[in-house]
Amino acid sequence: MRHLLLALALFLSSLVLKQATIVAGDVGTAASYGPPYIPTACNGNRRDQFPPGNLFVAVSEGLWDNGAACGRRYRIRCVSGKNRPCKEASVDVKVVDFCANSPCPNTLLMSKDAFSAISRFHKSHINIEYTHFHLNENTGLNSRRKLKNSKTEMEATASAIKSHLLKGNPNQMKPSSDVPERQDWILIMKIEGIMSGWMFIQSTQDDQA
Secondary structure, eight states, X not given: OHHHHHHHHHHHHHHHHHHHHHHOOEEEEEEEEOSOOOSBTTTBTOGGGSOGGGOEEEEOHHHHGGGTTTTOEEEEEEEEETTXXXXXXXXXXXXXXXXXXXXXXXXXXXXXXXXXXXXSOTTOOEEEEEEEEOXXXXXXXXXXXXXXXXXXXXXHHHHHHHHHHTTTOTTOOSOOSOHHHHHHHHHHHHHHHHHHHHHHHHHHHHHHO
């Protein structure tokens, strides 16, 4: 039983760490840029290249990747700037262009609509955290459902093991005095702590989605 609990704890830890790396991002700077937005370096004069809400960006040399950046998605959050420009929200954007200035003065140049979603001042220069994500809308939804189902299954497994340790008495707060069972109980407590971390990360991602 202890081997099963230890394996479950390690598995949960790896999932929490994996999800935590998704939440973390790189840091850089951003400013807004205005129309005309076409032609772009990615798709010329095609108007269907722009995402709903005109939430798009032009990237600097460091992110351009010889044009491979076209179509990439970033989640951007304002972290600081002059006169406290940051809003609490984050914004998801699509790369449609390459910064025309060389060197580019910012990591990302954001459309006016995208910039106003995270900054109170349209002409400010802000420090940002940005995260590249690979999911489209449908895949992102399915992934969140899969993660939720996985969490539910793990909660059920931990609950079943705990019930076994409590020997069928749900009101018993501690296991018997048997030393191996006490060790199992410690592992159960660790598993519950890991799952609390999992739930916190999931709630953070849901707020940002």
